[in-house]
């Protein structure tokens with residue numbers, strides 16, 4: 450039997466808790482070719498260059514037919530993925546129309562204006578921990594926050610949020626290697642959500658508010674109006690792309706703070722420090738480890754190798770973040786680091802749309818948790834991880850504590 454390749458070892462669940470030594474070995478050569486034809490790119494410079502190369506496509510239609518059956522880990526069945534799996538110029542038009550209701554220049558203060566709302570959501574989640582001395586950072590705080598946040602932004606009425614969250618769960622669960630039952634549940638959830646969104650869009654058209662859906666259905670920007678399947682694809686993308694990613698940032702972040710008690714203590718006394726802290730957490734323990742399925746539309750020379758047209762390319766973001774040739778003492782967690790760089794939100798045309806929201810959610814959650822949990826301890830280190838090598842983070846993060854301080 451042949452030895453598993455380094456990339457196979459990265460994908461192997463056995464190595465989920467500590468993939469870092471494998472990434473170090475991968476970086477001894479910027480580009481590897483796997484036996485199945487996949488190219489694996491692990492060094493910072495090359496990972497960055499490919500994300501800015503217009504010859505690298507995000508559209509699976511550019512894969513050669515012999516690779517069509519390779520399912521990218523963490524990508525589900527490929528339906529309802531919105532503009533994330535499209536290329537310019539179509540991608541850019543859809544992204545601009547989606548961004549118009551979310552951020553600058555059209556709505557420069559939209560995300561920031563949600564700070565008090567996010568603080569209230571997190572405070573209420575932490576209030577619920579007061580009558581006990583143990584919690585799961587994932588189930589109790591990190592998991593409910595992103596869906597509540599995006600619902601408020603989209604304009605889903607608070608009374609519909611529980612129903613809405615119940616649809617998000619099967620969709621998120623179907624990422625990875627879904628069973629037939631999971632795929633069926635996903636199909637039902639998408640159908641139910643589509644019906645609901647259609648009805649909500651009609652209501653908002655008749656009576657607009659200042660939420661994103663109202664903006665999408667009433668506002669004609671320079672690119673026209675986001676409608677029909679494009680609107681629904683975008684809404685599902687916003688829900689999915691911001692879910693497990695943000696959960697992982699908060700959970701990986703809390704795990705790292707527990708492993709560095711002096712940093713946790715500093716956050717309690719100096720909450721403004723959270724801005725640099727979250728940036729270093731993004732670099733050091735990124736929620737997305739791999740962009741698993743880019744495709745060159747031409748042969749491309751990079752890192753001493755030719756990556757072939759139509760072959761799958763896996764870009765190892767997390768490995769790039771620890772590349773010592775570009776990042777000094779890259780394996781050291783250093784929230785005071787000057788000139789931080791990382792690939793955690795990707796780079797280039799697909800740079801994460803929700804990055805300002807993700808940062809804010811993590812900042813609010815980590816400050817509140819640090820402030821209110823007295824004497825917190827991890828129950829297990831390492832904790833159990835989710836199966837995905839792409840969206841990497843603990844599936845549960847049980848902790849104990851003495852008390853929850855009042856708000």
Ligand code: HEM
Pocket residue numbers: 507532533534544599686687688690691692694695698735736737740793794795798799800801802803804806807808
């Ligand atoms: C810590 C949390 C997050 C991380 C680490 C993260 C990371 C990423 C990465 C790596 C990509 C590139 C994916 C690719 O090209 O295949 C991406 C794209 C995207 N993200 Fe995020 N994300 C986070 C949170 C969010 C949130 C909260 C939202 C929604 C509000 C969001 C919306 C999107 C969208 C729409 C795209 C597609 C952008 C495009 O194709 O132009 N993300 N994100």
